Amino acid sequence: MPSWTSSEESPDSRMYTFRCQMDTKHLLLEKREDHLNYVLKQSNKTKEEFREGVDVLKAWLGTQPHLPETPSDEMLECFYVLSKFSVEGAKQKLDMYYSIRSIVPDFYENKNPKLPNMQRIAKVTCTIPLPKLTKDGYRVILTKWLDDDPDNFDPYDFFSQINNVAEVRLQEDLPIGDIVINDLDLFKLGHFIKFTPTCLKKIFVIVEKVYGNRLKGIYYINPPPFMDRLVSLLKPLMKPKLARRLHVFKATDELYDYIPRDILPKDYGGEELSLKQFRGLWKQKFAEYKDRFDALETFKIDEDLRPDRLENDDILGFYGNFKKLNVD
Template sequence: MIISFLILNKFSIETTKLKLDMYYTLRTLIPEIYENKNPRLPHMKKVADKNYVIPLPKITKEGYRVTILKPTDDNPDNFDPYDFFGHCYNIIEIRIQEDIPFGDVLVYDFQFFKKGHILKMTPISVKKSVIVLEKVFSNRVKAIHFINTPSYIDILLAILRPLLKPKLNKRLHVHQKSDAILKCISKDILPKDYGGDELSLFELNELWKNKLSEYQDRFDALDKMRTNEKLRPTPLVNDEILGFHGNFKKLNVD
C-alpha cells in the first residue's frame, strides 16, 4: 500500500503521508460511502450487476487507464448514489493493489440516466464523493468525459462544477453522443459498445465481478479499519474540502 501511494504521488513523502492519512480517515468521516459496501453483501452484488465501473484492459499511448462508468438500470427507484460511489471505490481499491498507470481518464455514460437518477445525486452526496476523489486520488485524473448526456445534465453540472477544483473543472468534457469518445480515445482500447475492438461492457463487467471476489479478504479487513479522531495529536483543520468536519450537514450549495 505504501509503495503504491509513493508511486501515485511521485515519491513525495509528505504528499504520500497526507494521502494515506485521508485514505483511512475518510473511511471514518464519510461512512455513507464506506459502511455496508462490502462486495459480498447482497445489495452490493446487485449494484455490481447493474452499474458498470470498468477499468479497460489496455492503456492509452500516454500510459493512462480509461475507466467506463455506466449505470444500466433506467429505474431511478433502484439507484442509490452512495452505493454507486461505494462500488466505484471498491474498484479503485483493487487498482491500488495492482495497477499504477501514469493517469486516469474517466468516462461516465448517461445513456440510461433519467432525471430521477440525477435528482437523487444531492449536493451533499456529490460533495462527499468529490472529497474522496480530490483528497486521495485527484493527482491521477487527466480527463473526465460525460457522454450520452440528456438535456437535464445541467442539473448535475450545476452541483458538480462548483465542487471541483479548477484543474479538474478544466478536464471535464460533456458530449451529447457516445461516438464523440472515439475522437478522444483510441478504438483498440474501447469496448464493442462504443465501436471499439475490446470485449463488451457486459463481458468486462463479469471479469471485474470475479476480481472483486478474489479480493474478498481485503474488503473484509477494510470493514474493520477506522480511525479514532480523539487520538489525533492535532485536530483536522477545516479547509475548502474538509470544511464539512463537524458540521458537514450544514453545507449549502447555491
C-alpha cells in the same frame, strides 16, 4: 467461473471467453515493473529514488500506531505515485485513506461487494477500468447505468462501488492519471436528483483527499436532455483546471478523437472485450479480494494513539473530533 457468454454473441465470443477464463491478473497492469519504469522516466525519477521514498514511508508507518494495519508494498508504491513522488503528500493520503472511513461512514459502512445492497447496485450500474492505457499512460474508466429506473439506484452505493474498484487498483495499479467516460444512455432525471449537493461534495472530498484527484478528462456520452443542468451543478464543485477537462459528446464516435478505439470495449466500436465480459471479470476480481474487503469492514482509527499531526494536516481540516462535513 462466471458465465458471460450468451446466445446472441457471435462465434468470435469464444476467443474472448477463452481469454477471460485464463485469469484476472492483467485487468490492470500486465507488466507492473515495465509500467513503473515508464512512470519513473516520465517523472525524471530513478528506481533508487523511488525505493528510497517508499522506505521512508515504511519507516513513518512504524511511528503511526493509530492506523489499523501496515499497508502492503503495492499500496505504498501506489500512494507514492498518486502523490507525484511527494513523501509528505503520500503520508497525508495514506492517513486520510484510513481516517475518511470515520469521517464519511455512509460511503464505507456496509459496502462490501458481497452484501445484498452492493450486489443490487452492480446490476444497475457498472464501473470498469479498461486494461489498455493511453499513450500518456492514463487509465480509462468506463461508468454506465444499466437500468433506467431511479428507484433501483442509490448514489452512496454507486460511489462505494467505485471505491471498491479503487481498492483493487491500490493493490494492482500505479495510476498517473485517469480519464472517466460516463455513459448516460439510461440515466434519467430521477437518478440526477438523488445526487444531492451534500452527496456530491463528499464524493469530491474523497476523490481529492484520498486519491489525489488525478483526473485528466471527464467525458459524458449519450447525454440526457437535462445535461446542461447536470454540468452546471458539477462545475462549481470542481477546480477550474478540472472543469475545463469536462466534455459532453452527443455521439459515441466523437470519443475516438480522444480515446483510441483499441482501448474501448467492442460495445463502443472498440477492439476490447464487451462490457458484459468485463463485468464478469470484475465480479470475479472482487471475489478474489474477499479477505481484503472483509478486513476493511473492521478498520477503525484509534484517535487516542494518534501522534503529532502531520505537517500540513491543517489543510485537510478533518482531524480531531471528526465533526461532520459542513457541506449543505
